[in-house]
Amino acid sequence: MLKIDKVEKYYGSKNNVVKAIDCISFNVADSEFIAIMGASGSGKTTLLNCISTIDTVSAGSIILNGENVTEIDERDLARFRREKLGFVFQEYNLLDTLTIEENIGIALTINHADPSRVKGRVCKIAEQLGIEDVLEKFPYQVSGGQKQRAACARATINNQSLILADEPTGALDSKASKNLLEIMVRMNRDMGATILMVTHDAYCASYASRVLFLKDGRLFNELLGIGKQRSGFYHEILDVLALLGGDVSDVI
């Protein structure tokens, strides 16, 4: 469903060009859960931003469900984002003046959905993600894990084709991280959501079905986790990371 073809992204001026992404190509199949790993500065967030149309590519194409993302007209980008993409950020990025229910519902409002059906749809997805008890509360009144689950709910409620998650467990403790990852797996498995997750945490990546490794803007390696025990997959990932070098302290 998603085809990344020879994507490049440069920064800087003529004399001093920095290649953030250097000719990356890969495919994502429907209902896949992919993790992209790499040290700080390896270009993983840049890649995510390019896919999410928040940033533009310098060369190459990104094709989502047959639509070339890089060629979408500036005016249609917003529509594309709200219809096709779901976002989960490291810092939750919930609106602090809205309740959890409203934070999830706003994704539908932005899509001009039927206002009278919003609440029902929010309740349904909240139940699936186990946050039905905190719907009335404000973000500052609930835990980080609950906030991130609300963000997940917001990212899928409109049946978005692709969920982009940028370090979703970055601000969570280990218990909440585990809980969230299990939910993401469930969203992937039971609800058929395609997830593209950027992380530098090997444990986090071990929940994915495939892991891509980036180094200095290039695709360095790829691991498949299908049919493997999670602990075994986790160690495989750690081995690749050891090869990768970079800031090991980030990894363990």
Next chain:
Amino acid sequence: MTLSKLSLRNAKRQAQDYLVYFITIILSAALIYAFNGLVDSQEIQRLSQMMESLSIIIVLATIVVVFVIGWLVNYTMRFMLTKRSRELGTYILLGLENKQVIRLFFMENLIIGSLALVIGMVLGNLIFQYLRAILLRMFDAAYSFSFSFSLNVIGLTLIYFVLIYLFALIKGGNRIRRMKIYDLLYFDRQNEDEAVKKSKNRRRMFTASIICGVIGTLMLIMRQLLFGILGAVFIILFLYGFFVSFSSGVPAFFNKRQAKKYAKTNLLVYRSLSSKLTTMGVTMATISLLFTATLISEGTGLLFANQFKRNEALFTSYDLFIASSDTESGFDVYKEYIKDHIPVREEYEYYVYLGDDDNVMGYIQSKEADYTRYYERDTLLGMSDYAALRRMLGWPEVYLEPGCYIVHCMDYLEEAMAEYKEPLMLGGRKLTPYGVYSENFTQFLWDGNGRGYILVVADEVAKAYEPVNKIYAAMTKEPVRGEVFGGLQEIQYAKSVESSSYDSVLSPAAVREDNASLTAMIVFPLFYLALVLTMAAATILTIQLLSDVNRYKKQYGLLYDLGMDRNDMRQALRHQFALFYAMPVLPPLFICIVFMLALGDAFDPGIIVNHIHLWGIIGAALAIFFVIYLIYIAASYTSFRRNVMPE
């Protein structure tokens, strides 16, 4: 870098952040300077004896202004403290003593304040010149531009400013002294809770506040001092109750109406409003209170200004008017004095008669409930007298058909009289209506050409009746005022002491002088207060909003990422903005309009011609307010939109 350099640099930076605040302080200083300039000016004081009271009124108004500006300064400083608490906390962390930080903070604000004061005083001098020009014109005195600084006024303005800043700084300083590093560093993390939580209490409070508002407004329009004071108390209760409970009440309203909540941009708009009201419900109420005071001041000011203007025209249409209820003796004493002191162009003496019945008066009373009768029967004027007076006043000639009568009335009665088709029965003769005229004809006071109206009939019909008033009317070569007019008043007084009759002496120039003094004493201070209150309140609203720029920026950045339409975002922002500025104005708008309608009704009939006239005055009062308010809104909206909307 020394401490003083650091604070100088901070002051510069602060001035940029708080441009709106800075400009308001400048304008306030300018207004304080200008109005106190009136108190100090010998030239103004000499204009009239009444002007002595002006000083007291201006000083009283200035005390209110000092309190309001003090509040504004204190509020803004508290704001700066919140915004910069991390910076101040860092100073303490680096080893500065609390005392030094307070001095730093003090210095900064002193620099900003002094700068504003200096600019304000220069500007104030210009405003003072303008006020002076208006006043001198009102008194028909010669005006010449003279740019001079009075040390007294500068001193006075300085004292007021020291009071303002002392008050604000003591409070701000106390806050820093009590604070610990942790508090300062994490000041902006504190969450505020809803002020009233339980929905039952909230609903009760909301209902109670609305009831208070209605009672208060009703009491205000009772036109009695005790009720007025009680009414003000109720209005205050209403505003505070309303704004504190309203913020908690909105979510309850929308929770019951899910479809409305998620429609269009409602969700964003109402949530940002309720979160704003939660944290600043009390401030919002205070601002609303200031706006109420402003609108009432402006409305009252304009109504009085209208009265004074109308008085001038209505009191008498002649350059000199003397009336006496003693119809036997003549105006000999007066005329002797006039011969010596007043160059007369034309003069005329005539009688006003009383007819048989009060049919016309009864009709007028049925049409105009406010009309109060003075005479028992309808007043009459002979046609030859009427024609002579019209000639003297330079009006076109009119013709009276035999067997008919003419009505001459004040403009506010014209419509009613035109509809009056009844014949008059006078001395056994039947007279039919022939025409209605409404030039301004000395009919406002009781002893003029009838009260509000007079019936003009053939001479022989009028003379058959008993005269009730004798009138001397004159057109003079120059206005009768000052000492010359005083001489006439002395004669009138002496005459009233020795006889039982009562005389009236009027000249438009003298009325004009009295009205000019009253305008200066009542209208000027009201507008002074209104201007300062509007600016202070609008500034606080603006600072509140601009301080939230970063939060809004984050919010809209996120909505952009989530794919919200640019047009939807713009609309949401506009609605948030409009609602934020409309909230504190709506209750005052309602109160003020009701108040002005009631007050407009309280004037003597004829001062306000009709409803269009009254609404015109109300419109003007609102326009003055909204022009200033809109300038603040436009300024903050442009800066807000530029900063908040994602690229």
